[in-house]
Amino acid sequence: MTFLPSAFRHAMLASSCAMLGAVAVSAQPAMAQPATAQQRTVAADTAVASGPTYADLVDLAEGTPLVLKARVKDQAVLKPERAPNLAPGFARLYVEAQTQALLAGNVPVGESLRYLVDVPLDAKGKVPKFKKQDVLLFARPVPGRPNELQLVDPRAQLAWTPDLESRLRPVLEQLATADRPPQVTGVRDALSIAGTLVGESETQLFLDTENDGPVSITVVRRPGMEPRWGVSWTEIVDQAARPPRAGTLEWYRLACALPRALPADANLSRDAQSRARATEDYAWVISRLGPCERRRDSNRS
Numbered sequence: 149m150t151f152l153p154s155a156f157r158h159a160m161l162a163s164s165c166a167m168l169g170a171v172a173v174s175a176q177p178a179m180a181q182p183a184t185a186q187q188r189t190v191a192a193d194t195a196v197a198s199g200p201t202y203a204d205l206v207d208l209a210e211g212t213p214l215v216l217k218a219r220v221k222d223q224a225v226l227k228p229e230r231a232p233n234l235a236p237g238f239a240r241l242y243v244e245a246q247t248q249a250l251l252a253g254n255v256p257v258g259e260s261l262r263y264l265v266d267v268p269l270d271a272k273g274k275v276p277k278f279k280k281q282d283v284l285l286f287a288r289p290v291p292g293r294p295n296e297l298q299l300v301d302p303r304a305q306l307a308w309t310p311d312l313e314s315r316l317r318p319v320l321e322q323l324a325t326a327d328r329p330p331q332v333t334g335v336r337d338a339l340s341i342a343g344t345l346v347g348e349s350e351t352q353l354f355l356d357t358e359n360d361g362p363v364s365i366t367v368v369r370r371p372g373m374e375p376r377w378g379v380s381w382t383e384i385v386d387q388a389a390r391p392p393r394a395g396t397l398e399w400y401r402l403a404c405a406l407p408r409a410l411p412a413d414a415n416l417s418r419d420a421q422s423r424a425r426a427t428e429d430y431a432w433v434i435s436r437l438g439p440c441e442r443r444r445d446s447n448r449s
Contacts, residue, residue: 330361340426404440
C-alpha cells in the first residue's frame with residue numbers, strides 16, 4: 149500500500165468525490181475489470197507509440213477552454229470502486245500539479261491544480277510515475293473550484309516535450325483565428341460535367357459545414373495532363389484554387405471529416421458516365437488528402 153501524507157490523502161478524497169462525476173459524465177457506474185497481461189501491453193504500446201499526430205492535437209484542442217503546461221507534484225491511484233468505467237489496462241489517478249504556463253484560454257487558473265486522469269499501465273502492469281514531470285493538459289474549469297480541472301477527455305494529459313509544444317502552438321494559433329476554416333460535416337452535392345474535348349471534364353463538390361459556411365472542391369481534367377484540384381473556402385468556385393497543405397487546419401477539415409466514398413445521394417450527375425466520373429474524382433481527392441492518422445483513443449466528454 150502506498151503511504152500518502154495526511155493532507156494529500158484528505159484532499160484527494162474530497163476532490164476526487166467532486167470530480168468523479170465529471171470524469172464519468174454520461175457513464176453508468178461499473179466495477180473495473182482486472183486487465184490481462186495482453187491488454188496491459190496493448191494499452192501501453194498504443195499510448196507510447198510515437199506521440200500524438202496533428203489530428204490528435206486538433207481533436208484535443210478544438211473547443212477546449214484551457215490548454216496549459218503543468219508540473220506534477222504528486223499522484224495517487226484511485227481504487228477500482230472509485231474509478232467507474234475505467235478501460236482495461238488503465239489506472240485512474242488523482243493528480244496534484246503546479247501551473248507552469250497557460251498556452252490557450254482566458255479562464256483564470258490557480259497556481260496549484262488538482263484533476264483526475266486515466267493512464268495506461270506499463271508492460272509489467274505497473275502505474276507510471278509522473279511526479280516532477282511536465283505535462284500538457286486539455287481541460288475545462290470546475291465551477292466553484294478554482295484549483296480543480298476536468299480534463300476534456302479522461303486521457304487528455306500528454307507528456308510535455310519541447311517538440312510537442314512547438315507542434316501544438318501553431319494548432320492553437322490556427323484555431324484562435326477568426327477566419328479559421330469551418331468544420332466540414334459531409335458532402336452536399338457533387339456534379340461532373342464533360343468538356344468539349346475527349347478526356348476533358350470538371351467536377352465540383354459542394355460540402356456541408358457546421359455553420360453553413362461555403363466550401364467547395366474542384367477537380368479539373370485536361371487531355372494528356374494530370375488531374376488538378378483545389379478547395380475554395382469562399383462562395384467563389386475557383387478553378388485556380390489549390391489543395392490544402394498537409395498538417396494544416398484546412399487539410400484536417402477535409403481529411404478527417406469527409407467520408408471515404410462519395411455518398412450516392414449527393415451525386416447529382418444524371419448520366420452513368422458522369423456519375424462514375426464524379427465518384428472517381430472524389431476518390432482521387434481522398435487519395436490526395438491521405439489518411440487522417442490518429443494514435444490516441446478519443447473519449448471526449
